[in-house]
Amino acid sequence: MPRDVILTPEGLTKLKDELEHLQTDRRREVAERIKEAREFGDISENSEYDDAKNEQAMLESKIAQLEERIRAATVVNPEELSSDVVAIGTTVHVKDEKTGKSQKFTIVGSAEANPAESKLSNESPVGRALLGHKRNDVVSVAVPKGPARKFKITKIDVGL
Template sequence: MPRDVILTPEGLTKLKDELDHLQSEGRREVAERIKEAREFGDISENSEYDDAKNAQAMLESKIAQLEERIRAATVVNPDEISSDVVGVGTTVHVRDEKTGRSQKFTIVGSAEVNPAESKISNESPVGRAVIGHRRNDTVSVPVPKGPARKLKITKIDIGL
């Protein structure tokens, strides 16, 4: 049974765009590779043909995976997001109690994670720790080695 996929409206749009691209241009490119590989002759000993067929199988697998994600998606309604409590779709500002270092993260579903954009999953250790908490709450985040990190929530914004 697949996990629930939580998406922001932006994340759903990105998945649909990726799916459309793979279904049109991706399939067209793979079909062209297969056609070119067939022209090399006997397909039973043709590595280009085998590679193209493997690429086709991987593409179809990716398309099926995206279709399932979209079908199983629960889309966060921007109108229901509150800046009172941390949840999917909010941007949370935290300060590490030990180092004093401040950071901000946007909490998103696992399908939209992008550390470069400070988008962390609601299933990550930090995401799990802060969800459901309010401004000025201090949460404990487990780390692989040493004592848990203590993070103080300093601000909550609507991230969408």
């Protein structure tokens, strides 16, 4: 059974753009590689042909995977979000109680998660701990090493 795919409108647009690119440009490129490899002669012992066919199979698999993700996606409606409580699609400003360092995280579905961009999955330890809390709440997050970290929610923004 496939997992629920929760996306922001921006995430859905990115997936659709990637799918479009794979279905048009990449398919053409791979078909051209197969055509060129066929011209080398006997395809039964042609490694270029085998490589191109394998690339085609991987491409079609990726396309099918993206189509399924898009079909199964639940898109978060930004108009239904509130700045009162942390939910998927909100940006949360937190302050580490121990270090005093402030950070902001956007809570997204696992398909869009990108810690480098401060986009945390709703399934990650920090994302899961923050969900459902309000401004000024102190949230304790269990970490693999050492004592739990405590974050104070200082602000909740709606809109990505």
